[in-house]
Amino acid sequence: MKTILKYNFSFLLLLITLVSCSTEEKKSQTKADTRVNNAPNIILFVSDDHGTDAIGAYGNKVIKTPNLDQLAAEGVRFENAYCTSASCAASRSVILTGLYGHATGSYGHVHDYHHFSSYDNIKSLPVLLENSGYETARIGKYHVAPESVYHFQKVLEADPRNTVEMAEQCKDVLNSDKPxxxxxxxxxxxxxxxxxxxxxxxxxxxxNKKEGYNGVETVTYDPKDVVVPSFLPDSQESREEIAQYYQSISRIDQGFGKLMKMLKDTGKDKNTIVIYISDNGMAFPGAKTTVYEPGIKLPCIIKDPLANIKGGSVNNALISWTDLTPTILDMADISYDSNDFHGKSFKKIMGEENPKGWDEVYASHTFHEITMYYPMRVVRDKNYKLIRNIAWRQEYPFASDLWAASTWQEVYRSEKEYFGKRKVKDYLFRPEFELFDLSKDPDESNNLANDANYTDVLEALKTKMKAFQKETKDPWLITWDHDNSLQGTGVNL
Known part of the structure; x- marks a missing residue:
């Protein structure tokens, strides 16, 4: 009898436990379902080689970008947003992981024989969002690998030069029942x-094409009217290429406008966060593939209708593309371990013009094309910026498209002394350290590294750079006094 009672009591305890667990699971699932149902939609719009030099909202009075300007009027414009590497694939890996490329194996280009690829244990933004109930979709340029790391549930197809067509292909995603x-x-x-x-x-x-693109109005520019950035030569060749660059950007703007109209038509615009950025600066020598300001200081415009931020706000915080993944997760109210990312969320300071504690940023470039080995590391602390050219003894290598550019060839073929404000020889042959005071020298033309008056500044920034490399597990730490503290045994255990 006692044995029967004992078994019955044990069974009752088990039944109570199972019911209790089931109830807790249902509560947890209900809570998760509620969070997912209330989660904001997110659009991350990334252009390819677009600098702050060519957007109306950033001060260009010639280029026509009414839709991007409208986004800035309704959202927040960041004045000091930086990619970490002015190279397409390397930069995109950072955008989608919150980690510097030197820590993920994303050292340079993915395609063709370049074949750089992220480590297979990396957790990317789309995967983290999918795991939290989001429907994920991509369209256009991908340029990251492997697919298992950067997985999207839907891959949409359209001409990546026709952003209007691209927008039209996103209709089903915009009408998704899920966030x-x-x-x-x-x-x-x-x-x-x-x-x-x-x-x-x-x-x-x-x-650009003479016949244009279906659904897109061709907007052309007269070379004599364009704004030539100070780092470029003011030549006919430069002006003609900038006019073509502007035309391409106006096509982006139309597609962006089409996407925003489609979003509004769904009624989801009040619950959708829209982010506009670029992967790196304009595709001209002196910008793309360099870590000078025109290469890494980029547009970042964000509209978060749930954040109650005044439209037309300006934010002067120094932010990095390493900050994007944790910020987006934060906006989506998805919990994460901050130690999993090199960046940090800037969600809470978006509405502040001059937030405290956001006055430092780092950059890390190693390759563009595989034949362009020229590792550079950067620290900017307030107005001071230090560049270390690790391979400074070799000639600065050219990206194949930038070498062929008529803007460069005009200078090269004429054997001119200057390219913009820099001497050609100084552009091609750089010292190990370049130190600039951006408040007095925004063109980065006066290197203070050998000025005795700035010795303390130089040494302080070197210390910060070494600490950054150690903290982010940068293999190129070894180039400082053969420091091999990050190097393993060479044996897989």
Whole structure:
């Protein structure tokens, strides 16, 4: 009898436990379902080689970007947003992981024989969002690998030079019953193939076509009207290429406008966070593939209708593309371990013009093409910026499209002394350290590294750079006094 009672009591305890667990699971699931149902949609719109030099909202009075300007009028414009590497694939890996490329194996280009690829244990933004109930979709330029790391549930197809067509292909995603993450990546305004013109002084097309694109109004610019950035030579060749660059950007703007109209038509615009950025600066020598300001200081415009931030706000915080993944997760109210990312969320300071504690940023470039080994590390602390050219003894290597650019060839073929405000020899042959005071020298033309008056500044920034490399497990830490503290045994255990 006692045995029977004992078994019955044990069974009752088990039944109570199972019911209790089931109830808790249902509560947890209900809570998760509620969070997912209330989660904001997210659109991350990434252009290819677009600098702050060519957006109306950033001060260019010539270029026509009414839709991007409207986004800035309704959202927040960041004045000091930085990619970490001015190279397409390397930069995109950072955008989608919150980690510097030197820590993930994403050292340079993915395609063709370059074949750089992220480690297979990396957890990317789309995967983290999918695991939290989001529908994830991408369209346009991908340029990261492997697919298992950067997995999206839906891959949409369209001409990546026709952003209007791209927007139209996103209709089903915008009407999704689940919260969605749309990764919208154009090929514009990247230089167009073929890179070499015949004759050499013809401007690159930047993807523009005489016949235009279906659904897109062709917006052209007169070379005499364009704004030539100070780091470029003010030549006919430069002006003609900038005019083509502007035309490509106006095509982006129309597609962006189309996407925003479609979003509004769904009624989801009040619950959708929209982020506009670029992967790196304009595809001209002195910008793309460099860590000078035109290469890494980029547009970042964010509209978060749930954040109650005044439209037209300006934020002067120094932010990095390593901050994007944790910020987006934070916006989506998805919990994460902050130690999993090199960046940090800037969600809470978006509405502040001059937030405290956001006055430092780092950059890390190693490759563009595999033949372009030229590792550079950067620290910017307030107005001081230090660049370390690790391979400074070799000539600065050119990206194939930038070498062929008529803007460069005009200077090269004429054997001119200057390219913009820099001497050609100084652009090609750089010292190990370049130190600039950006408040007095925004063009980065006066290197203070050998000035005795700035010895303390130089040493302080070197210390910060070493600490950054150690903290982010940068293999190139070894180039400081053969420091091999990050190197393993060479044996897989």
């Amino acid at each position: 969605f993450f749309l990764y919208f990546c154009t090929d514009d305004p990247h230089r167009g193939a073929p890179f070499e013109s015949d004759p050499w002084n013809l401007p690159n097309s930047f993807g």
